[in-house]
């Protein structure tokens with residue numbers, strides 16, 4: 001089964017629960033527009049290589065398409081289509097006025113020199129310019145693309161149209177129209193979901209401890225995981241007892257202080273190091289498998305996909321899982337955890353802080369008016385809280401799990417926009 005067919009399975013399940021009109025279901029299950037480009041790039045040795053890339057716009061009923069561009073040898077049109085489809089639901093559940101889009105180039109960027117990478121990026125962006133625009137489709141970074149590449153994209157588009165267009169991409173460097181608070185945004189969104197979900201479980205009598213006795217384990221200590229660890233400790237006062245990266249896990253029964261977490265973050269980012277390289281800590285090493293089944297209240301998988309599977313799901317002891325990563329729980333494990341009564345805040349809600357601050361960056365760029373960090377944080381908290389509680393209300397209304405509820409609310413919003421706009425002509 002292709003990735004896109006797999007994505008449709010979740011969608012079809014939610015459509016059934018909400019009894020969606022089959023005509024609308026047919027419209028929403030197909031991407032609106034797909035562009036494949038084959039383009040030449042001059043290599044440093046004088047040869048020319050032809051690369052293939054794609055940009056897919058799944059749905060634009062609620063606003064311009066939005067979604068990252070990835071560079072990876074495994075990029076296919078089917079993968080980009082599935083990722084664009086998920087972006088439609090992520091934008092809708094976060095209630096930001098965007099549709100879903102995604103792009104990718106089939107390339108291993110590690111094999112390219114800086115000059116080749118720049119020429120590839122500029123040529124690809126020129127090739128897809130026929131369908132993108134600040135009010136049509138706004139790309140962003142994804143796997144193996146970064147703020148520098150966004151700067152090249154922005155410059156390429158601006159050169160082609162003859163003036164600077166800040167709103168054409170998000171994830172830009174701060175000096176050329178990036179937003180304050182973008183780096184921490186996804187981890188901060190996860191932290192908001194942890195706080196709200198804990199309040200919800202307390203109301204339901206499923207959590208009876210104050211925050212400073214609640215234990216948290218975090219799988220992955222990259223951008224999302226490290227900020228999730230720092231902010232749950234620093235701002236929520238919870239006991240972050242464990243976190244890990246691909247090299248090792250670290251465990252401390254009394255919890256890591258925010259200062260310790262910050263020190264480790266600084267150490268890793270200054271040296272491009274891994275957790276295993278950090279020798280100053282007073283902690284125990286554990287494996288990633290041990291971390292996932294620790295006796296903690298809250299588990300935040302924030303590394304990669306498919307880490308909680310039918311093999312380890314029954315051993316997971318957390319009452320609350322907030323998915324920082326995309327797809328960390330397989331469908332089979334999801335069923336086991338739901339049966340055990342674990343509350344799972346699904347990925348496209350829990351990690352929507354990043355796209356939400358991307359939306360703020362776009363708004364700032366369109367207005368040439370840049371916000372203070374506090375304004376970005378406050379606006380992000382409001383958006384995440386609203387999205388969280390709308391999903392909880394939908395979950396209770398349909399008596400379903402939170403993942404299906406998030407799909408239902410997203411599909412309802414896109415279906416309503418489609419219904420109101422009508423079918424042209």
Ligand code: NAD
Pocket residue numbers: 186219220221222223224225244245246247288302303304305324325326351352354355
């Ligand atoms: P990152 O590359 O900064 O960090 C990934 C972390 O996971 C690293 O610490 C790495 O060592 C660890 N890791 C990798 N393989 C592992 C393994 N097998 N076991 C344990 N740890 C492992 O990536 P990120 O930006 O933090 O993204 C993490 C996840 O969140 C991805 O699924 C990504 O798609 C998703 N996400 C990220 C953002 C964002 O704004 N960065 C937004 C939405 C979703």
